[in-house]
Amino acid sequence: MPDPALTYELYKIDTLTHARLGRVTTRHGSFDTPAFMPVGTQGTIKGQLPNLIAETGSQCILANTYHLMLRPGEKVVAELGDLHGFMAWPGPILTDSGGFQVFSLADINKITDDGVTFKSHVDGSVVHLTPERSTQVQNDLGADIIMAFDECPDPTKPREYQLQAVERTLRWAGQCLAAHARTDDQSLFGIVQGGVDLELRSFCVSRLIDLGLPGYAVGGLAVGEGFEAMKTVLAHTTPLLPQNKPRYLMGVGFPRDIVEAVSHGIDMFDCVMPTRNGRNAYAFTREGAIRIRNSRFTSDSGPIEDGCDCYACRTFTRGAIRHYFFAGEMLGPMLVSLHNIRFYQRLMADIRQAIADGEFETFKRLDPRASLGPAGESD
Amino acid sequence: MPDPALTYELYKIDTLTHARLGRVTTRHGSFDTPAFMPVGTQGTIKGQLPNLIAETGSQCILANTYHLMLRPGEKVVAELGDLHGFMAWPGPILTDSGGFQVFSLADINKITDDGVTFKSHVDGSVVHLTPERSTQVQNDLGADIIMAFDECPDPTKPREYQLQAVERTLRWAGQCLAAHARTDDQSLFGIVQGGVDLELRSFCVSRLIDLGLPGYAVGGLAVGEGFEAMKTVLAHTTPLLPQNKPRYLMGVGFPRDIVEAVSHGIDMFDCVMPTRNGRNAYAFTREGAIRIRNSRFTSDSGPIEDGCDCYACRTFTRGAIRHYFFAGEMLGPMLVSLHNIRFYQRLMADIRQAIADGEFETFKRLDPRASLGPAGESD
Numbered sequence: 001m002p003d004p005a006l007t008y009e010l011y012k013i014d015t016l017t018h019a020r021l022g023r024v025t026t027r028h029g030s031f032d033t034p035a036f037m038p039v040g041t042q043g044t045i046k047g048q049l050p051n052l053i054a055e056t057g058s059q060c061i062l063a064n065t066y067h068l069m070l071r072p073g074e075k076v077v078a079e080l081g082d083l084h085g086f087m088a089w090p091g092p093i094l095t096d097s098g099g100f101q102v103f104s105l106a107d108i109n110k111i112t113d114d115g116v117t118f119k120s121h122v123d124g125s126v127v128h129l130t131p132e133r134s135t136q137v138q139n140d141l142g143a144d145i146i147m148a149f150d151e152c153p154d155p156t157k158p159r160e161y162q163l164q165a166v167e168r169t170l171r172w173a174g175q176c177l178a179a180h181a182r183t184d185d186q187s188l189f190g191i192v193q194g195g196v197d198l199e200l201r202s203f204c205v206s207r208l209i210d211l212g213l214p215g216y217a218v219g220g221l222a223v224g225e226g227f228e229a230m231k232t233v234l235a236h237t238t239p240l241l242p243q244n245k246p247r248y249l250m251g252v253g254f255p256r257d258i259v260e261a262v263s264h265g266i267d268m269f270d271c272v273m274p275t276r277n278g279r280n281a282y283a284f285t286r287e288g289a290i291r292i293r294n295s296r297f298t299s300d301s302g303p304i305e306d307g308c309d310c311y312a313c314r315t316f317t318r319g320a321i322r323h324y325f326f327a328g329e330m331l332g333p334m335l336v337s338l339h340n341i342r343f344y345q346r347l348m349a350d351i352r353q354a355i356a357d358g359e360f361e362t363f364k365r366l367d368p369r370a371s372l373g374p375a376g377e378s379d
Numbered sequence: 380m381p382d383p384a385l386t387y388e389l390y391k392i393d394t395l396t397h398a399r400l401g402r403v404t405t406r407h408g409s410f411d412t413p414a415f416m417p418v419g420t421q422g423t424i425k426g427q428l429p430n431l432i433a434e435t436g437s438q439c440i441l442a443n444t445y446h447l448m449l450r451p452g453e454k455v456v457a458e459l460g461d462l463h464g465f466m467a468w469p470g471p472i473l474t475d476s477g478g479f480q481v482f483s484l485a486d487i488n489k490i491t492d493d494g495v496t497f498k499s500h501v502d503g504s505v506v507h508l509t510p511e512r513s514t515q516v517q518n519d520l521g522a523d524i525i526m527a528f529d530e531c532p533d534p535t536k537p538r539e540y541q542l543q544a545v546e547r548t549l550r551w552a553g554q555c556l557a558a559h560a561r562t563d564d565q566s567l568f569g570i571v572q573g574g575v576d577l578e579l580r581s582f583c584v585s586r587l588i589d590l591g592l593p594g595y596a597v598g599g600l601a602v603g604e605g606f607e608a609m610k611t612v613l614a615h616t617t618p619l620l621p622q623n624k625p626r627y628l629m630g631v632g633f634p635r636d637i638v639e640a641v642s643h644g645i646d647m648f649d650c651v652m653p654t655r656n657g658r659n660a661y662a663f664t665r666e667g668a669i670r671i672r673n674s675r676f677t678s679d680s681g682p683i684e685d686g687c688d689c690y691a692c693r694t695f696t697r698g699a700i701r702h703y704f705f706a707g708e709m710l711g712p713m714l715v716s717l718h719n720i721r722f723y724q725r726l727m728a729d730i731r732q733a734i735a736d737g738e739f740e741t742f743k744r745l746d747p748r749a750s751l752g753p754a755g756e757s758d
Contacts, residue, residue, distance in 0.1 A: 043702060047709040049428075050694065072677065072702040079678040080698045088694045298451065299458040315429065315467045319459045323422060323451040330426040330709050 006145065006187035006214045008033075008246045008267075016361035018238065018265035021352055024060075024215075024246050026092045026144035027185045028084060031059035033246060033267035034351055036258070036344045037094060038274065042067045043077070043087050046275050047334040048341070050088045052311055056338065057345035060092035060144075062270045065137050066101035066129075070122045074140035082142025094270070095143040097134045097176075097191075099150045100219070100251070111151070113168060131175035139182045145215065146180075148173040150191040152220050162195050169193045170207045177211055189215040189248060196229045198236045205240040216241050217248040218266070222257065227373065230257065234264040241265075255284070255347055255372040259364050262351055274344050278337030281325045285343070286368055292336060297322045304335075310342035311335075385524065385566035385593045387412075387625045387646075395740035397617065397644035400731055403439075403594075403625050405471045405523035406564045407463060410438035412625060412646035413730055415637070415723045416473060417653065421446045422456070422466050425654050426713040427720070429467045431690055435717065436724035439471035439523075441649045444516050445480035445508075449501045453519035461521025473649070474522040476513045476555075476570075478529045479598070479630070490530070492547060510554035518561045524594065525559075527552040529570040531599050541574050548572045549586045556590055568594040568627060575608045577615045584619040595620050596627040597645070601636065606752065609636065613643040620644075634663070634726055634751040638743050641730055653723050657716030660704045664722070665747055671715060676701045683714075689721035690714075 005027060012021040022033045038045050038053060041064045045053055053061065063083055068074060080086045083093050102108065106118035115130030134149035149172050153165040173190045180188050190208040194200030208216060218237055221230050234249070241247050248268035249261045258269050274284070281292040285305040290297075292304070303313035304321065312321070312335035324332030347369055354363035364370050384406060391400040401412040417424050417432060420443045424432055432440065442462055447453060459465045462472050481487065485497035494509030513528035528551050532544040552569045559567050569587040573579030587595060597616055600609050613628070620626050627647035628640045637648050653663070660671040664684040669676075671683070682692035683700065691700070691714035703711030726748055733742035743749050 042706040042708055043699065044708050044710040047713070049431075049690070049710075049713075051690075052428075067706075071706055072698070076678050076698060076702070080680055080696050085680075085696070086699045086702075088699075299455050301459055301464075311428070311430075317459050317464070319451070319455060320422065320465045320467075323455070323465075327421040327446075327450055329421055329423050330713070331423040331428075334426070334428075334709070334713075 004214065005183065005185050008215070008244060010244065012355060014355050014360045015358065017263040017364070019262045019351075019355050019360045020265050020267060021355040022246070022267060024092070024267075026187070028093070028144050029059070029091045031092055032352055034258075034262045034348055035060055035268050036348045037062045037268065037270040038341050038344075039064075039270055039272045040087055041272070042071070043083065045337075045341075046279065047330060047337055048275075052338055053089075053341065054091070056310065056342040057349060058341060060094060061087070061089055062094045062096065063087065063141065063143065064098070064101060065095045065134060065141065066098035066105070068141060069098065069137045070120050070127070074137045078140040078142065082140075084142065092145070093143040094145040095138050095141050095147065096250070097138070097147040097149040098129055099134070099147075099191075100152050102129055103152045113171070115149075131172040132179040135176045135179040135188075136181070139180070139186065142182075143186065145187050145189060147217065148176040148188060148190050148213075150193055150219055152193065152223070153195070155195050155220070155223055155225055159197065162197055162200055166193050166200050166204050170204065173208060173211060173213075177213070187214040189213060189217050191217045191219040191250070192237060192241075193220045195220055196225050196233055198233070201233060201237045202240060205237060209242060213245075215246040215248060217250050219250045221249065222252045227257065227260075231260055231264075234261055234266065238265040254374065255344075255369045257373070258347065259351065259367075259370040263360070263364055274340035275337040278340040279333040281322075281332065281336060283336050284340050284372070288368075288372065292318060292322050292332070293325055294322075304339045305343065308339060308342065308346075310339050312339040383593065384562065384564050387594070387623060389623065391734060393734050393739045394737065396642040396743070398641045398730075398734050398739045399644050399646060400734040401625070401646060403471070403646070405566070407472070407523050408438070408470045410471055411731055413637070413641045413727055414439055414647050415727045416441045416647065416649040417720050417723075418443075418649055418651045419466055420651070421450070422462065424716075424720075425658065426709060426716055427654075431717055432468075432720065433470070435689065435721040436728060437720060439473060440466070440468055441473045441475065442466065442520065442522065443477070443480060444474045444513060444520065445477035445484070447520060448477065448516045449499050449506070453516045457519040457521065461519075463521065471524070472522040473524040474517050474520050474526065475629070476517065476526040476528040477508055478513070478526075478570075479531050481508055482531045492550070494528075510551040511558040514555045514558040514567070515560070518559070518565065521561075522565065524566050524568060526596065527555040527567060527569050529572055529598055531572065531602070532574070534574050534599070534602055534604055538576065541576055541579055545572050545579050545583050549583065552587060552590060552592075556592070566593040568592060568596050570596045570598040570629070571616060571620075572599045574599055575604050575612055577612070580612060580616045581619060584616060588621060592624075594625040594627060596629050598629045600628065601631045606636065606639075610639055610643075613640055613645065617644045633753065634723075634748045636752070637726065638730065638746075638749040642739070642743055653719035654716040657719040658712040660701075660711065660715060662715050663719050663751070667747075667751060671697060671701050671711070672704055673701075683718045684722065687718060687721065687725075689718050691718040
C-alpha cells in the first residue's frame with residue numbers, strides 16, 4: 001500500500017489545555033502545527049516574493065479556488081505547473097473550496113441542492129459551482145490539501161435554514177469525496193458547519209467522521225458571532241474530532257483567537273489579516289497594533305517592532321515606511337505585510353515552543369499577544 | 380590633503396569609438412562605468428527591495444530632490460540616516476537638483492534669475508526653489524553625487540530664451556558651488572544645457588569647466604529632440620568635456636540611446652524606463668520589447684526572457700506574471716520592473732566587457748540590443 005498523501009504526527013497534548021503539538025506531511029513537504037497559513041488569494045500573497053515568505057517561517061500557504069477558477073482559470077494554472085509552479089511555492093499548499101467566497105462575495109442568483117449559481121466578479125458571466133466542479137477545479141490547481149465544498153449560511157437565518165445548510169454541506173462532502181480524482185497526492189478535508197448551534201455542530205461532526213477524511217475543518221466562525229460564541233463552539237466541537245487527524249479553523253483570526261483556538265486543540269489557521277491590515281499600514285506588535293501613518297512615526301528611526309528579525313524590521317525605519325504609505329509607494333504595503341506575516345509566524349513558533357515546554361497555559365495567560373484582538377486591545 | 384569625495388579612474392578608451400571604461404569611487408563605494416542608475420524617485424525604486432536591486436548588478440541609484448523635499452522633507456530624511464539609511468542603500472547614490480521636475484512637472488508661477496516659484500503637487504503650497512535651496516536640500520539628503528540646479532527650457536522656445544536659460548544655468552551652477560556645504564563627502568556635478576544649439580553647448584561647457592567641478596552632466600536631451608539630434612549634440616559636446624572626470628547623460632534612455640551615447644564617451648545614465656515600463660507590463664528582451672498582457676502568453680511557461688538570470692525569470696512564468704497584471708496584483712509590476720533593471724544592468728556589463736575586449740564597435744553594430752529604441756524596434 002502506498003504512503004498516504006498526508007500524514008499527521010501528534011507529538012504532544014498539553015496537560016492543562018487541549019493544545020496539540022504535531023506535524024503534517026504532504027507530497028510537497030511538511031509543516032509544524034499549530035500552523036498559520038498566509039493567504040495568496042489570486043495565486044500570490046499580495047506584494048510578497050516567495051523567498052521572503054519562506055524566510056518568515058511560513059511552511060504552508062493558501063490559495064482561493066473561487067478567484068483562480070474565474071481568473072486565470074484552473075486549466076491555465078495546471079499548464080503552468082499547477083499552483084506550486086504558478087506561485088513558485090514548492091512547499092505545501094491548501095486551497096479552499098470556493099464556498100466561503102461564493103457565499104460572502106458573489107452576486108448569488110440561486111442556491112439549490114445541486115450547487116450555487118452566481119455572477120463572476122471578473123466578467124459578469126453566470127457561473128455554476130457544484131461539489132463536483134469545486135473538486136475538479138481543486139484537482140487541477142493541484143494543492144496538497146483541498147477542501148470540501150460547503151454552504152456557509154448567514155448566521156442570522158433561522159434554525160431550519162441552518163439545518164438544511166448542514167445537511168447540504170454533508171451531502172456535498174460526500175459528492176466531493178466521490179469526485180476527488182487525485183487521492184494519491186491530494187487530501188480532501190471536510191468542513192464542520194452548524195453556526196453557533198452546538199447540536200447541529202455535533203450532528204455535522206458525527207456524519208463527517210463517517211466519511212473517513214484525512215482532516216477536518218471548523219467553518220462558519222469568525223463571521224460575526226463574537227469571541228465568546230467562538231470559544232463555546234470550539235470547546236464543544238473540537239473534542240468530537242478524531243485525535244489522529246489535523247484540525248483546521250478556517251479564516252481565524254486575531255492573535256487572541258488563534259491562542260484560544262490552539263487551547264481547544266486546533267492545529268491549522270489561515271487569515272488575510274496580516275496582509276490586508278499590512279496594506280493599510282496597520283502593523284502587529286507584541287504590545288498591540290500600531291498605525292504606521294501616525295504622525296508620531298514621522299522621524300522614528302526604529303523598526304516597525306523592536307526586536308523583530310523580519311526583513312522589513314532589519315532594513316527600514318518606521319519613518320521611511322510611513323513616507324512610503326503617504327507617497328503611495330508599493331514598498332509600504334509590501335513591508336508591513338511582510339512584517340505582519342513574520343509576527344504571526346513568530347507567534348506560532350512561540351506557541352509550539354510553549355506546548356513543547358509544557359508552558360502553554362502560562363503563555364496563554366501571560367503573553368501580551370494572547371490578548372490581541374480587534375483594535376489591538378485585549379477584551 | 381584628504382582624499383577627494385570622488386575619484387574617477389579611466390581604464391581604457393576604445394580605439395574605434397570614444398567609449399570609455401572606468402570606475403567612479405565615492406565615500407559609499409564604487410561603481411563601474413559606463414553605469415546605469417535605476418531611479419528611486421520618492422526614496423524607493425518602485426516595488427523593489429534593495430537586496431534584489433543589488434542583485435541586478437546596480438551599483439549606484441538615483442533619488443529625486445524635488446519629490447523628497449516636498450515629502451517627507453529633507454530634514455526627515457536626514458534624521459532617518461540620510462538617503463543611505465532611508466532607502467536602505469549603503470552604496471553610492473545620486474540626487475538630481477529638482478530642476479528637471481520643476482520645469483517638467485510643476486505648476487510654475489514664476490521663473491526669475493533668483494529661482495523658480497511653483498505649487499507643491501502634494502499640498503498646493505507655494506514653494507520657492509533656488510540654487511542655494513536645492514543645494515541645501517541635497518546636502519541634507521546626503522547623496523554622494525549631487526547636481527547643480529539648472530533650467531531645462533522648452534526646446535521650442537526661441538534662441539534668445541535658450542541663451543538666457545544657459546546663462547542662468549551657469550550663474551546658478553556657481554551659486555550651487557558656493558552654497559555646497561559638504562564638499563568633503565558629496566560631489567557637485569555641473570549640467571551642460573543649450574538644447575540642440577551646438578554653439579550654446581560649447582559656450583556652456585567652457586564656462587562650466589572654469590568651475591572645476593568633479594563631474595559633468597549633459598542635460599536637456601531626450602526631451603523630444605529625436606535620436607539624430609541627440610547624436611549630433613553628443614558628438615559635439617562630449618569631446619569638449621574633461622577626460623579625467625565622469626560624464627553623465629541625464630534621463631536617457633532606450634538601450635539604443637545608451638549604446639550610442641557610450642560611443643561618444645558618456646559614462647553614466649539614469650532612466651525611469653525599466654521601472655515605468657515594467658509597471659505597465661512592458662518587458663525588455665534581447666530581441667525586442669514584449670507586452671506581458673498579450674494573450675499569447677496566457678499559458679506560456681517560459682521566463683520573461685529566455686536565458687535571463689534575474690529573480691523574476693528564475694522564479695515565475697510569463698503566464699503567471701500575465702495573470703498578476705490582469706488580477707491587479709502588485710507582483711506583476713514588481714517582477715517585470717525587476718527584470719527590466721536586470722536587463723539594463725546586463726546591457727551595461729556587456730558594454731563594459733566589449734570595451735575591455737576592444738569589441739565595442741562590433742557590439743554597437745551587431746548586438747540586437749543596440750537597436751532597441753521606441754516601440755522596441757530598430758530605427
